[in-house]
Amino acid sequence: MQTKKGLLSNSIFYVFVSGIGIAMIYPILWMMASSLKPATEIFNNAISLIPSQLMWENYSAGWAGFGGIGFATYFRNSVIVTSIVVVGTLLTGSIVAYGFARLEFKFKNALFACLMATIMLPVQITLIPQYIIFNEVGWVNTFYPLLLPGLMGGQPFFIFLLIQFIRGIPRELDEAAIVDGCSKMGIYWRIILPLLRPALVTVALFSFMWTWDDFLAPLIYLNNSTLHTVTIALRNFMDTQGSTSWGPLLAMSSLSLLPQLLIFAFFQKHLVQGIATTGLK
Amino acid sequence: MEKEKKIPASLSLESRNLRADNLSGYLSISPWLIGFILLILGPMLASLYLSFTDYNLLSAPNWVGLANYQNLLSDGRFLKSLEVTFKFVFISVPLKLIFALALALLFNTGRKGSSLFAAVYYVPSIIGGSVAIAVVWRQLFGRQGAITQILSALNITDANLIGNPNTALSVLILLVIWQFGSPMIIFLAGLRQIPLELYEAASVDGATKIRQFFSITLPMLTPVIFFNLVMQTIQGFMTFTQSYLITGGGPLDETLFYAVYLYETAFEYLRMGYASAMAWVLLIIIAVITSIFFLTSKYWVFYQSEGGR
Incomplete structure (x- = not known):
């Protein structure tokens, strides 16, 4: 029974x-x-x-693109932007996290509160002045506005994740290194960074996927079609050719998701663990 | 011997260390700090200032006082976008979380293959925000789309769901619910944290499964529910890409999300001052809702360390 x-x-x-x-x-x-x-x-x-x-x-027709520009250009643009942002996020994000987790300095708590507050800040609040600034310095129609956040520690959420991870690394390791004559930056480079690897992998994966997917920033800053990323190209493809060539459009859509699906296939455990422990998207 | 030597040395070292720490501390956080000042704090203040002007990118801003904020109150499209966004958030977020919780509970029974299914359910969360999925959604639910054809074969509705003002918003809500995988995994992690002894003790006392759910599982999960609720709600208010690409805010502004109207105002009509006022109203709305969550949390979120409410 x-x-x-x-x-x-x-x-x-x-x-x-x-x-x-x-x-x-x-x-x-x-x-x-x-x-x-x-x-x-x-x-x-x-x-x-x-x-x-x-x-x-459908794939070859889609790859040939539209308006005289092929998808090779769009994929190259996306790869350039994404790889610089990911590498920048890993380097600057980890060093910022090290500062917050291990070093003592004035106003640290207040600055940490600022960091946490920016996690919940809607992008819309800074969008317009940022555009005005980048427009003033002549950076509209360049990749710089898309790259800069990645060179400044990346998403605040990533910094927070790294801080939490560093806090879990025993301080005895730092102290032993100090006794051995290691400098502050030496500790970061020789002790923290190698031990941080699991968290860095999580950050790299999510940073890659979010940057690859990003639509709003390229939409605002890239008007010149030779600079368009895959997301913008797909949208233009849909708007201009969508009614006639659905096959090639869907072929390029599938291709654009390939990196994410591959990441999922190979790093599935890492992703699931990442969101389970930190609540990432 | 060694100790005696160390005391004076460490004292002076400490004061030197503190100064050195200030320097190396600020040096190490400088990438973020510079970014925070130049890309967040400065722009926020600029945006606040612009919200009191008529700036249009082409000519210098003129101070208009509270005019932008007053005009918002009588702007029909703005009020419509508020209504649409609130409807969207307050329908999609609870449904998404209920789905996520229900399936997390189902997977938590530890049946074979659970983790494989959970992983498959997570795929839409990875790609749901992409342009490619927007393309797919537009096709699936559009005229002659696969879902439209299935629905018409089942005699539910014949309409093109995206083109119909009554159903367009539900197509976008469905896209959000489809991505319930990530809160589900957070719920699963939360469920695994609940000590089994609680259930064993409850069983001994003769509590039914349903009673156990309401007296143990749900209270113990409230911190996770709280976290998901706050994050999903904030995300919901900022939703842009899906509405912009799938429905373009239409038909008849029925899917005109706040972020879409803001984008149009700023970057298509170049009414930067007016759009800045909209951005500040959005910030205030999000701040108010988040603080309501935090203020009420002490009545419904259960933290173990406090040993009760």
């Missing part, structure tokens, strides 16, 4: 959970399947996930 009941509740569980699971990944599978469908099928056979023939041409 007991086992029968267990069997029943188990089957209900798996049916239910698989049902929701299908609904969860249906849009993603649909995107990938449709990116390989012939143009007419995307609408006439919309629900199906199986193309009647594999139209790899």
Whole structure:
């Protein structure tokens, strides 16, 4: 009786959970399947996930881009911006976190409170003056406005995450290093940074995904189409060619998600742990 | 012998250390500090000033006092965007969290494959905010879209959900709920923190599963619920990309999110002063709602260390 009941509740569980699971990944599978469908099928056979023939041409047509600029340019732009932001975030974020976690200086608590407050600050509040400033110094239509936040410690949430992690590293290690004649920066470089690696991986992954996805900043600062990132290019593709070439559009959409999906495939445990412990997005 | 030597040396070292610490401390946080002053604090003050002017990027700002704020009160589109955004946040956030909690509870039963399913459920949270998914959503729910066709085959509705003023907002709400994976994982982590002894003791006392849920699980989870509620609500008020790309704020402004209207005002109509006033109103709204959460938290958030409420 007991086992029968267990069997029943188990089957209900798996049916239910698989049902929701299908609904969860249906849009993603649909995107990938449709990116390989012939143009007419995307609408006439919309629900199906199986193309009647594999139209790899959609990918080459999409890659060729529109308005004379290919997606190679857009991907290159996204890679440049994202890699600089990620590397900058790791370097500056970790050193800022080290300062807050380990060094004593005047107004530290007040400044830490400022850091925490900026986590909840809506971007809209600084958007307009930032634009005016970058416009004044002639940085509109350059990558600098997109790169600068990454060179200034990155997202405050990342700094906070790193601070919390450094606080967990035993101080005895620092003290031993001081006895051995290590300087403050020596401790950061030789002791903290190597031990910080797990947290840095989490920060790198999320920083990569958020920067890769970013839409608002490139939308505001990049008007010159040779500078457009993948997100902006996709949006323009949708607006100008969307009604005629859904296949190539969905092909490029799938391609744009590839980095995130690969990160998920390889670092799934790391991501899940990252949000479970810190509450990241 | 060694100790005697150390006392005077360490004293002088300490005062030197303190000065050195001030220097190295500020040096190490300088990337953030410079960024904070130049990109956050300065712009915030500038934005406050601009909100009292008619700045339009082309000519110098003129002081207009409270005119921008007064005009907001009679701006129909602004009031509409407030209504839409509140509706969006107060429907999508609770639904998303209820889904997240329900599935976290289901996965917490430890059945085989749970972590695999949980991982799959998390995928939409990773990519949900992307332009690619906006493209997909626009197609799935648009005219002749796959979901539209499924709904019409089931005889639920024939309409193009995105083009219909009554349903467009729900398409965007659905996109948010679809991303319940990340709060679900936070809930799962919270559930695993609850000591099993509590349940064992309750079982011994004859408490039913339902009773255990309301007396143990839910109270012990309140800090996590609180955290998710605050973060999701703030995010909800700032939502931009989805509405901008999928519905363009339409039809009939039914999905005109606050952030979309602000963007249009600032960067399409170049009414920077007016948009700055909107940004400050948004900040005040978020601050008020967040403080309501924090002020009421002592009545419903249960912290273990206090040994009660």
